[in-house]
Amino acid sequence: MSTLPVVPRISVPRTLRLARWNAVLLTRNRLALTYAAALPLLPLALLLGGDRGDEALGAATIATTLTMALVFPVFYNVLSQFVTRRDELVLKRLRTGEARDAELLTALVLPGAVIAVVVALAAIPVAAAFGQDLPRNPLLYVVGVLACIALYAAFAFWTAAWTRNAEAAQLTSLPVILLAVGGQLSLALPEAAQRWAELTPGAALTGLVRVTWFGLDDGRTTSSLDLAATWGAAAPHLAVLVAWTVAAFALAARSLHWEPRV
Amino acid sequence: MTSPAIQVRGLRRSYGSGATAYEAVRGVDLDVPAGTLTALLGTNGAGKTSTMEVVEGLCSPSAGEVRVLGLDPVAARDQVRRRTGTLLQTSGFSGDLTVDETLRMWAGTLTAPRPLAEVVDLLRLGHRADVAVRALSGGERRRLDLACALMGRPEVLLLDEPTTGLDPESRRDVWALVRSLRDAGTTVLLTTHYLEEAEALADRLEIMHAGRIVRSGTAAEVVAGHPSHIRLRTTSAPAWLDELPAGRGVITDGGRTTVETDALQETLTALLVRAGAEGLRLDDLEARHASLESVFLAIADGTHPATTTTTTPEPEAALR
Numbered sequence: 001m002s003t004l005p006v007v008p009r010i011s012v013p014r015t016l017r018l019a020r021w022n023a024v025l026l027t028r029n030r031l032a033l034t035y036a037a038a039l040p041l042l043p044l045a046l047l048l049g050g051d052r053g054d055e056a057l058g059a060a061t062i063a064t065t066l067t068m069a070l071v072f073p074v075f076y077n078v079l080s081q082f083v084t085r086r087d088e089l090v091l092k093r094l095r096t097g098e099a100r101d102a103e104l105l106t107a108l109v110l111p112g113a114v115i116a117v118v119v120a121l122a123a124i125p126v127a128a129a130f131g132q133d134l135p136r137n138p139l140l141y142v143v144g145v146l147a148c149i150a151l152y153a154a155f156a157f158w159t160a161a162w163t164r165n166a167e168a169a170q171l172t173s174l175p176v177i178l179l180a181v182g183g184q185l186s187l188a189l190p191e192a193a194q195r196w197a198e199l200t201p202g203a204a205l206t207g208l209v210r211v212t213w214f215g216l217d218d219g220r221t222t223s224s225l226d227l228a229a230t231w232g233a234a235a236p237h238l239a240v241l242v243a244w245t246v247a248a249f250a251l252a253a254r255s256l257h258w259e260p261r262v
Numbered sequence: 263m264t265s266p267a268i269q270v271r272g273l274r275r276s277y278g279s280g281a282t283a284y285e286a287v288r289g290v291d292l293d294v295p296a297g298t299l300t301a302l303l304g305t306n307g308a309g310k311t312s313t314m315e316v317v318e319g320l321c322s323p324s325a326g327e328v329r330v331l332g333l334d335p336v337a338a339r340d341q342v343r344r345r346t347g348t349l350l351q352t353s354g355f356s357g358d359l360t361v362d363e364t365l366r367m368w369a370g371t372l373t374a375p376r377p378l379a380e381v382v383d384l385l386r387l388g389h390r391a392d393v394a395v396r397a398l399s400g401g402e403r404r405r406l407d408l409a410c411a412l413m414g415r416p417e418v419l420l421l422d423e424p425t426t427g428l429d430p431e432s433r434r435d436v437w438a439l440v441r442s443l444r445d446a447g448t449t450v451l452l453t454t455h456y457l458e459e460a461e462a463l464a465d466r467l468e469i470m471h472a473g474r475i476v477r478s479g480t481a482a483e484v485v486a487g488h489p490s491h492i493r494l495r496t497t498s499a500p501a502w503l504d505e506l507p508a509g510r511g512v513i514t515d516g517g518r519t520t521v522e523t524d525a526l527q528e529t530l531t532a533l534l535v536r537a538g539a540e541g542l543r544l545d546d547l548e549a550r551h552a553s554l555e556s557v558f559l560a561i562a563d564g565t566h567p568a569t570t571t572t573t574t575p576e577p578e579a580a581l582r
Contacts, residue, residue, distance in 0.1 A: 017370035021359070028358040089354030093407075096318055096348035098340070098414070099371040 008102030018099060018107035022081065026111050036077045036112055040069035040119045044126050052131030055214045056221040062123055062213060063206040064184065066145065069119040070152045070205075071180050073112035076173055078156035081108050084166045087260045095258060109153040120145045133223075135213040137230040144208040144234075147241045151201055152180070154248035161255035204240035211237065265332060267418050267449035268294035268317060272326035275312045286312040288473035289326070294466075299440070299450040301460035304470035305562045310453040311351050313470070314422045317451065318348045330418060344373055347416030351423050351453075353407040357396030361387055361406055364395055368410040375413050384439065385409040400427040408436065412443070419443060421452035425459060437462055457554050467554075471561045481554055488552035488560070489522035492530055495545040506532050518546075526551055
């Protein structure tokens with residue numbers, strides 16, 4: 001069993017070179033590539049159907065898009081790549097060389113992380129083309145996306161620890177996927193459950209998108225926050241995300257397994 | 263004498279915990295002097311790979327100490343890895359990359375990789391450069407693995423069953439390559455269950471059984487002290503077989519009789535003279551010096567004296 005060092009030392013060039021080969025491998029797997037690159041862009045089409053400038057619809061669409069960009073290219077992709085490479089003994093082989101553990105892990109995350117960031121940024125002009133506002137607080141919007149990438153990557157490594165093989169990932173990925181989409185489903189839940197659902201990372205992301213992009217305060221359907229007010233309104237959502245990220249890193253560090261499960 | 267390139271002291275390694283705990287390595291001491299080749303021999307499950315993984319720095323020992331080039335391979339991972347090359351028991355590659363891509367990927371992880379062309383030539387992989395790894399034969403895959411292990415010009419080479427699954431010709435090629443590396447000053451620790459391989463390559467043998475090293479030394483030293491055998495078949499074994507000069511004992515098993523001796527020629531001569539004088543007919547007569555194989559089989563069967571003791575065996579201490 002290995003633990004992640006608290007402050008991992010990383011050679012950036014080596015990590016990028018490894019990440020490049022992980023990207024090459026991703027492109028050689030049609031299905032994985034479709035999941036990782038095409039699926040996250042689909043929800044943007046929802047903007048077609050609504051009224052131009054409908055902020056509530058815009059927020060829901062962007063939140064769904066980001067959720068997809070985090071669940072598939074980051075979480076599911078990292079999970080299945082890690083499990084596959086682990087089971088092929090590729091990771092064990094690499095660990096006998098100079099590459100450090102943190103570099104191997106970062107390199108596995110990077111291709112999906114880049115896709116998620118590209119989707120998050122591409123959503124801006126696409127939404128603008130459909131009559132939506134530009135993000136009110138772009139900095140916080142990007143910070144939120146990056147925090148979520150770290151969170152779902154850590155969740156992927158934790159899930160991998162109890163995923164027997166790449167096929168089993170279809171099932172073992174469900175708990176985290178539920179946490180990710182929980183925010184969107186919360187309206188369908190009874191009121192008592194809704195309060196808890198708001199503490200899921202999915203709900204935190206939705207809240208963050210509403211505040212940082214559209215200036216939508218809790219429960220409102222029209223914009224009411226100016227830039228200055230977004231910082232405070234975003235804080236609880238960010239706090240939820242940071243708490244989940246810390247927990248996910250702790251879980252991942254404790255459970256990280258480099259060898260196939262027997 | 264400089265300090266050994268690999269030094270292992272009191273190494274123990276356990277798996278699991280509580281009632282299911284299993285100790286695969288039970289107190290191994292091992293020195294591999296710089297520029298020499300040591301073969302770690304043993305049957306499956308003897309603890310060879312478990313020992314190797316600690317030397318490779320893939321995991322920490324449950325107890326004991328390992329030094330590679332004077333450094334702890336886990337704590338000083340960065341420094342040690344730059345100077346070692348490892349071949350795991352099972353190759354680990356992505357089937358979707360080609361041979362060339364795999365080598366480039368590996369080179370990309372190294373501080374000072376050899377030129378790719380040089381490694382490709384060394385392992386005769388040139389004609390397979392553009393083939394996906396999943397389409398390689400077992401032997402080609404092993405050569406690719408070896409190419410990665412050699413790419414950083416390692417001072418210490420750790421090879422876990424390097425020739426398992428290779429055809430005889432490829433095996434000889436790997437032997438020649440490993441020998442040339444050793445001659446050029448590389449320290450090599452390899453595991454194998456091919457006795458022939460150990461005899462052909464190793465300066466020193468370490469024979470493992472049930473988590474311990476039970477015999478070590480050069481091939482001659484390992485065999486020394488082990489009895490030669492005379493096997494024969496007679497209708498009834500005469501009592502005088504016990505009294506032959508230099509004889510160590512007689513074992514009868516069905517119609518088959520084995521005489522153990524420390525001086526094969528002397529015992530055999532006496533046996534033949536006496537049998538001739540008495541008109542005793544000896545069928546299936548067979549005389550054999552102690553060989554690495556007979557020592558190894560005795561260890562694997564548990565009939566070797568060192569395998570039945572629980573403390574550090576005497577013969578081993580005497581050879582050190």
